[in-house]
Amino acid sequence: xxxxxxxxxxxxxxxxxxxxxxxxxxxxxxxxxxxxxxxxxxxxxxxxxxxxxxxxxxxxxxxxxxxxxxxxxxxxxxxxxxxxxxxxxxxxxxxxxxxxxxxxxxxxxxxxxxxxxxxxxxxxxxxxxxxxxxxxxxxxxxxxxxxxxxxxxxxxxxxxxxxxxxxxxxxxxxxxxxxxxxxxxxxxxxxxxxxxxxxxxxxxxxxxxxxxxxxxxxxxxxxxxxxxxxxxxxxxxxxxxxxxxxxxxxxxxxxxxxxxxxxxxxxxxxxxxxxxxxxxxxxxxxxxxxxxxxxxxxxxxxxxxxxxxxxxxxxxxxxxxxxxxxxxxxxxxxxx
Numbered sequence: 001x002x003x004x005x006x007x008x009x010x011x012x013x014x015x016x017x018x019x020x021x022x023x024x025x026x027x028x029x030x031x032x033x034x035x036x037x038x039x040x041x042x043x044x045x046x047x048x049x050x051x052x053x054x055x056x057x058x059x060x061x062x063x064x065x066x067x068x069x070x071x072x073x074x075x076x077x078x079x080x081x082x083x084x085x086x087x088x089x090x091x092x093x094x095x096x097x098x099x100x101x102x103x104x105x106x107x108x109x110x111x112x113x114x115x116x117x118x119x120x121x122x123x124x125x126x127x128x129x130x131x132x133x134x135x136x137x138x139x140x141x142x143x144x145x146x147x148x149x150x151x152x153x154x155x156x157x158x159x160x161x162x163x164x165x166x167x168x169x170x171x172x173x174x175x176x177x178x179x180x181x182x183x184x185x186x187x188x189x190x191x192x193x194x195x196x197x198x199x200x201x202x203x204x205x206x207x208x209x210x211x212x213x214x215x216x217x218x219x220x221x222x223x224x225x226x227x228x229x230x231x232x233x234x235x236x237x238x239x240x241x242x243x244x245x246x247x248x249x250x251x252x253x254x255x256x257x258x259x260x261x262x263x264x265x266x267x268x269x270x271x272x273x274x275x276x277x278x279x280x281x282x283x284x285x286x287x288x289x290x291x292x293x294x295x296x297x298x299x300x301x302x303x304x305x306x307x308x309x310x311x312x313x314x315x316x317x318x319x320x321x322x323x324x325x326x327x328x329x330x331x332x333x334x335x336x
Contacts, residue, residue: 001158006291008160012149013287018272018279020168020237023175026271027230028248029255030182030264031223037199037262038219039100041113046227046252048124051245052091053228054235055132057084058139065141073143075167075236084232088224095120096220104216121246128242137240140167160291167236178229179268182222186264191218199262247312251278254315258322260329269330277318278311 028050035043043049060080070076099120103113146169149161186192191214198205198215206212231245238244251274259270284302293299306314322329 002291004156005158005160006288008152008156008158008162009288009291012160012162014276014279014283016162016164016168018276020171021279022272022275023171024230024234024237024271025251025255025275026268027175027178027226027233028252029259029267029271030179031226031230032252032256033259033262033264033267034219034223034226036256038195038215039104039113041110041117042253043223044114044117044249045095045121045124046223047245047247047249048121048128048242049088049092049224049227050231050234050248051128051240051242052124052131053084053088053224054231054240054245055128055242056087057081057228057232058132058137058235058240060084061139071142073166074170075140075142077139077232077236078170081229081232085225085228088228089221091124092220092224093217096216125242125246128245132240132242134242137235139240140236142166165237167233171233171237174229174233178226182226182264185222191215195219250312251275251315254319257319258329260331263329263331266329266331273330274315274318278314281305281314282308282311 028046031049032043032046035041035046057077057080060083061075061077064070064076064079069079071079099116100113103116108116143166146164146166147162149163152161152163153159186196194205194210195215195218197208198210198212202212205215234245234248252271255270255274256267257270258273259266259268282304284304286299286301286303289303290298
């Protein structure tokens with residue numbers, strides 16, 4: 001029974017939260033890797049793009065709830081998500097037309113585009129704070145749990161309970177649906193194949209008659225959908241705060257680079273690697289070890305390698321280690 005209690009404690013505090021967080025990072029990293037693979041630059045405004053899409057979704061969620069429109073046991077934000085995606089698509093297409101298009105026409109180097117994206121990042125950050133403020137917002141409604149710790153204990157008779165939040169389950173399900181749809185689009189549709197060809201060899205793609213402007217527009221639209229979805233799922237699972245999304249840029253970039261920049265499969269794998277690394281290293285393992293070790297060896301302290309305050313440092317450390325030993329990432333993306 002002690003071993004089962006240890007497994008349940010591990011699942012409750014490490015595996016389930018890590019799986020949900022990994023799914024959120026994976027969707028965010030897919031957006032970063034698509035921009036890098038097709039538009040050839042690292043978009044530092046991606047975190048604030050997520051924040052913008054989430055902010056618009058929250059506004060529509062609030063409006064729906066005030067009108068008495070809900071989604072039953074599911075969060076109303078899922079009904080508002082398409083509106084957030086559309087608003088973010090318009091924002092990114094407008095930003096591309098007003099800012100990035102000029103630098104593409106000038107054949108500016110990727111470093112210039114990175115600096116430009118940093119300027120866009122600060123503008124977006126200010127816009128988001130102006131729209132929705134700087135406070136911490138919780139916008140998840142509906143049923144909070146699929147199963148509570150108490151219900152699990154009553155069903156199994158174990159000392160440890162397993163609680164699965166509705167938002168965690170939704171995150172994982174939506175993430176895998178989004179990933180499946182993206183891979184289907186890239187591999188089976190004409191536009192998706194054009195985007196892959198453009199990413200592999202831009203000059204050859206142009207000679208083949210592929211319209212670069214259309215590829216760029218579709219890329220921004222997909223990135224807007226991915227960023228908004230990732231942002232809303234993260235906000236539902238935790239909470240929304242504009243500055244938090246700014247900080248999320250590090251683990252998202254780490255996920256994309258660790259997996260292999262420009263490689264969608266690598267972005268997904270990198271998201272889960274970073275998420276489980278952060279959760280594992282910052283978790284206090286005493287709760288699990290007390291079930292596995294004899295009383296004489298029971299730990300006195302928390303057995304926590306790092307405080308949760310340093311979780312982003314874990315992302316940075318893993319990023320550095322991977323770049324030192326495998327610069328193209330785990331799935332052989334483009335070199336950084």
